[in-house]
C-alpha cells in the first residue's frame with residue numbers, strides 16, 4: 001500500500017474514540033519494528049520523523065525511499081502515514097517535496113500572528129498535494145538544560161483560530177512534556193483539553209509526549225478528542241535496555257554475536273512489542 005495522508009485515519013479515530021500512534025523512527029530497525037507491529041495488530045500507523053532524525057538518516061528523500069520500499073517488501077497492507085514531526089517552515093516544505101504524506105509545522109515558538117501566517121501557507125502547499133498537516137499552539141514542555149518544565153497550556157482561543165485554517169490535526173499543550181515526566185508532574189490539564197475540543201469542533205487533537213503517561217489519563221484524553229498520540233522516548237529506552245542486557249550477558253562475545261543483525265535484534269524486538277502494547281492501549285488495533 002502506498003503512503004497515505006493522516007486525515008482519514010484520524011477522522012475515523014476521532015469518530016470511533018480511539019487514537020492512532022505516531023512513533024518516531026531513527027533508522028531501518030525502528031521502521032521495520034513499527035511497521036511489523038502495525039501489520040500484526042491490523043492498525044493504522046504514523047511514522048514520525050524529527051528534523052534531527054531526518055539529518056541522521058541522510059535526508060528526507062532517503063527516508064521516503066526506505067519507507068515506501070519497506071512497505072512493499074514487508075507486504076504491509078495497513079494505512080501508513082509518513083509524517084514530519086515538529087517541522088520548521090523550510091523543513092515542512094522539504095518533506096512535502098520529498099514525498100512525505102503528512103507534515104507537522106511547529107510554529108509555536110513564533111508570535112501567534114506569525115505562527116498563523118506560516119501555518120496557513122504550509123496548509124495551502126500541503127493540501128494542494130493531498131498531504132495532511134498538523135500545527136501547534138502553545139509549546140509542549142520538556143527538558144531544557146537539565147531543567148524539566150511543567151508543560152505549557154495552550155490558549156483555547158488561539159487553538160480555535162488555527163483550527164479554522166483547515167488544519168487536519170491540532171497539537172496543543174495541555175501540560176504534556178517530551179521525554180521522561182518528573183516525579184512532581186501535575187498531570188494533563190483535562191479542563192483545557194475539553195475547552196479546546198469544544199471550540200475546535202470535531203478536529204482531531206494530538207497528544208505529544210506520549211511516553212510515560214498513565215493509561216487512565218490516556219483513555220480520558222482520547223475520550224476528550226485526542227486522536228493521535230506521539231511516542232518516542234519509550235521506544236528509545238526499551239531499545240537501549242534490551243541492547244544493554246545483550247551486551248552485559250556477554251552475548252556479543254559468543255560466536256558471531258557481534259554481528260549487527262544479532263546485536264540489534266533484541267532492541268528491535270523490544271520496540272515491536274512496545275508498539276503492539278501502545279496500539280492496544282490506544283485502541284487502534286483492528287481499525288486498519
Ligand code: 13P
Pocket residue numbers: 024048085086177178179180207208209210211230231232233234
Ligand atoms: P516522547 O518522547 O515524550 O514520547 O514524545 C514524543 C513526541 O511527542 C514527539 O513529537
